[in-house]
Amino acid sequence: MRRLPPLAAIRAFEAAARTENFTAAAAELGMTQAAVSYQVKSLEERLGAPLFVREKGRARLTPLGARLLPALSGAFDAIEAAFASHREEDESLLTITTTHTFANTWLAWRLGAFQMDHPDLAVRMTTSNEMCDLRGGDADVAVRAGGGGWEGMDEHRLFESAFTPMTSPEYLAEVERKIGRKLEPHDLPGENLINPADEWWQQWFSDNGVPADEAVLRRPGIRLENQANEGHAAMAGQGFAPLTPLLWKGDIAAGRLCMPFPDRISARAWAYWLVYPKERRTVPKVKRFREWLIAEMAKALAEQDGGWASQGRISLETQPTAVAN
Template sequence: MRHLPPLSAVRAFEAAGRLEHFTAAARELGMTQAAVSYQVRLLEERLGVALFRRERRRVVLTEAGRRALAKVSAGFDMIDAGFAGLRAEDESVLTISATPTFASCWLAARLGGFQLLHPELAVRLDTTNRLVDFATEEVDCALRVGPGEWAGLSADFLFEVDFTPMATPAFRERHRGMDAAAMAAAGAISPYDPWWEPWCRAAGIAALPQLPQRGGVRLDSQALEGSAVKAGQGVALLTPMLWQEELGDGRMVRLSPITATAGERYCLVCPTERRRVPKIARFRDWLLTEIAASRASLASLPPVC
């Protein structure tokens, strides 16, 4: 069992001894000169040995203090070295948590660009719909969907989770002459998706007409519904921002110019106290730039016919 004196007092002694000045030690430690003097006096009383001689405007180590300082300073150097490896590892790896939909539909195709800009960083992408616990998990930042505020976290707004009926051009052609609601009712991949209610409200209709009463396949993510749409299986409510590549090259079309939202948004979040960590700040700056470019690209697409 170790018999250690209070570490705050040891810290004050080491700084004061190394600098041979209580005021300089106070500046280094972010303390007052009186607090450093008090901590040193506590240590001397605990040890029963004088560590400094107080002289006019300066302090001088006693022989006992000089012997102790050499070993204490070496000990602090070893502690610093012990944590240096952990700091270096933390600074060289960026771990991002993202929803499967955002990761597969938007982030994965662009993340290589960030890696090229910052080759010194190893990037790990963890996909989950679960809210990660920053206090217990090794995650630096996360892409979350929600109202935009989470206690203890800094949040940067990315874009609204809006949605509109989308299908393939072939599906639209087969149902030419129908409006978007009728096409959706004829081929909704997920007819019980709760998003249909706010979309119908935005479109000024009570509900989808002749909603098919069938069991069918129920898909639990927008990524899966989008894959089903691309395969020509029908209509789904999708977020244009996440499917702009398919909209741009014609694999998908919007069936209506009307979009709706359930009040959710995509945000980049991280613990407030880690917001300015360089690797997180670099990722945030890159992400916001990419989001702005993505939004501009979406706005440049031809209007919905």
């Protein structure tokens, strides 16, 4: 066990000794002059010897005070350097954790632009659908899907989790040749469904008045662990997958995916969120990423809504909000 005097008393003495002025020490420490005098006096009583000879406008050190000052100033310098090193290291690297789907379909395509705008900041992205300990240092910020309401977190709603069936244009053309007409929603239960047991299929069929019994939803089929994999399977012509249009906008524009029913979009009672601990809201790198991500998402939503409006199709009507995955 260390037998140290109170740290407040040591700090007051070191500042007063270094500046040779109790008023200057008080200003540096954010204390009153009386409080500095009290702390120094308590240290002198503990040592049983004076540390200063009080003179008008100056606090001159006694031999004991002069002997203690270099060691104490050196110790405070070392403490300051340790924290400065941590701050420098912490501010030089931004770690983002997000889901496989959001990373692969949206964020990875844009993250380089953020880093180029902030060349002093290294950016690391990890992907996981599991819970992570942001306070424990797993990452600086997280993007997750859910209902919000994470305790102790600042939350920013990015966009709602909406979805509609998608497939490759080639596969859709093949199906329509087979049935001899344009595909209708009631045709889907008889076609290849990727992840047929996915509750998203159940909701979409229900929202669109399509009968789909348990045999359809429980039948054998491709089962993949996330939307990113489902989307790539759909692009490969393996069937229809329920996908979020915002996340696959690039693949739709490039002709790798298509939406047979662009006006039939279902929405879940959850959304994608930017999340970080409340106490880190003013950390510069977190603030910079938050402002960039919300602006990029607003731009993506505006482009999506404008594109659909020009085609006479509905809007998701989602906007990012600065409310507290």
